[in-house]
Amino acid sequence: MTHDNRPLFAANWKMHKGPVATREFVAEFTSCYEPSEDRRVVVFPPSISVEAFRLAAVDRPDLGVGVQDVHAEAAGAHTGAISASMAVEAGAAWSLAGHSERRREFGDDDRLVSRKVQRVLASGLLPVVCVGETLEERDSGALTEVLERQVAAVLSAVEHKAHGDLTWAYEPVWAIGTGRTASPEDAAEAHAIVRNALAGGAGAALGKGATILYGGSVKPGNIKSLMEAPGVNGVLVGGASLEPGDFAAICKCPLG
Ligand code: PEP
Numbered sequence: 001m002t003h004d005n006r007p008l009f010a011a012n013w014k015m016h017k018g019p020v021a022t023r024e025f026v027a028e029f030t031s032c033y034e035p036s037e038d039r040r041v042v043v044f045p046p047s048i049s050v051e052a053f054r055l056a057a058v059d060r061p062d063l064g065v066g067v068q069d070v071h072a073e074a075a076g077a078h079t080g081a082i083s084a085s086m087a088v089e090a091g092a093a094w095s096l097a098g099h100s101e102r103r104r105e106f107g108d109d110d111r112l113v114s115r116k117v118q119r120v121l122a123s124g125l126l127p128v129v130c131v132g133e134t135l136e137e138r139d140s141g142a143l144t145e146v147l148e149r150q151v152a153a154v155l156s157a158v159e160h161k162a163h164g165d166l167t168w169a170y171e172p173v174w175a176i177g178t179g180r181t182a183s184p185e186d187a188a189e190a191h192a193i194v195r196n197a198l199a200g201g202a203g204a205a206l207g208k209g210a211t212i213l214y215g216g217s218v219k220p221g222n223i224k225s226l227m228e229a230p231g232v233n234g235v236l237v238g239g240a241s242l243e244p245g246d247f248a249a250i251c252k253c254p255l256g
Contacts, residue, residue, distance in 0.1 A: 003164045004040065005211055007227070008234035009251040010128065010169075011043040011241030012068065012096065012215070019052035026056035026063075028244035033251055035062035040234075041251050042094050043241070044068050047082050054091030066094025066125070069102055072115035084123035095120045098130045098150070100173045110150060114157035121162050128167045128213070128236065129154050131194060135174035147190065148197045155201035163202040168212045169236045170194055175216025177238055184229035187214045191231035220249035227253050 017025060022045050033041070042064035045053050053065045067090075071081040087095060097120060098113035108116070113129070120127040131150040133143050147170070155163060170190045175182050182190070191212050199207025214226050215236030226232055241247040 003209065005209060005233070006038060006040050007255060008040045008042065008167065008211055008213060009247075009253075010041075010213060010234065010236045011247055012099070012236055012238050013043070013045045013049075013242060014068070014101070014238060015046060016242055017045055017049055019049050022049040022052045023056045025242075025244050026053060026060075029248055030057065030060055030063075032245060033248040035060065036252075038255060039251070040064065042066055044094070044096055047087060047090070047092075050087065050090040050092050064093050065091060066096065066128070067092045068096045068099065069106075069108075070095050070116060070119060070123075070125075072112060072119050074119065084119050084125055088123055088125060093126060095125045095127055096130060096169075097127050098154075100130065100132055100171060100176060104173075110153035113150075114153050117154050117166070118157055121158065121165060126165060126167065128169050130169045130171050130215070130236070132171040132173050132176075132190075132216075138172070138174065143190065144193050147193045151194060151197040152201055155198070160202070163198075163206050164209070166210070168194055168198070168210060169215050170212060171215035171236060177217070179217050181217040181219075181222050181226070182214070184225045184232075187226060188229040188231055191229070195231055218250065220246055223250045223253045228256060 044066045047067045057063045067087040070084040097116045102108040117127050133146040137146045198210050211233045213234040213236045214232045218235045218237045219240045
């Protein structure tokens with residue numbers, strides 16, 4: 001795969017918007033966001049709405065779509081789960097892995113996240129691997145250790161030739177859905193830690209060229225300062241991505 005390093009604006013809808021609301025979103029979003037060659041836009045709806053998104057956005061190939069999670073196994077007796085190949089069949093090109101809500105609510109630890117990333121890559125989806133520290137970890141001085149551990153677990157599970165296919169999202173857990181945003185300085189510091197960990201595990205060139213998103217209470221009012229922070233190559237947006245106008249305003253952020 002050729003690495004596309006244009007800035008990436010991604011929406012994580014979590015458990016919001018079924019197929020009907022998804023079609024309504026696409027109609028409104030496409031009326032206020034024109035295709036733009038210098039950036040990428042990807043939406044992660046609930047998996048049940050992926051096909052509705054793809055069909056509603058059939059005239060907008062600039063808008064990517066992905067799933068929020070897949071099972072680590074290819075198929076089998078896993079009631080309620082979806083496989084990576086089903087996600088591909090529904091039109092997804094991307095998958096999140098390791099979101100903090102999965103880690104907290106569903107027991108997705110480093111090992112399981114790594115197995116999911118392997119599965120995502122094997123099925124031809126592009127993973128966005130989420131890493132980030134809790135407030136307790138940050139306050140106890142463990143920021144670097146936590147990020148290095150989360151990055152290393154995934155790198156060691158993935159063949160070197162696929163390291164360049166990984167997109168990363170730094171999402172401080174204390175800033176997700178809390179309205180509390182990391183300052184641009186906090187984001188820059190954490191992105192540098194992730195980038196160094198990537199350089200250490202995958203090589204200097206991959207560390208330098210990796211796409212690392214920031215996520216955590218991103219809004220139209222703070223997107224510009226976050227995108228200007230050194231090492232921030234895009235954003236993963238939760239709450240503010242549910243409103244088509246707000247997400248369009250975020251995606252239209254001027255690039256320096
Ligand atoms: C997220 O869920 O990935 C996220 C960053 O959420 P929010 O923007 O609502 O903090």
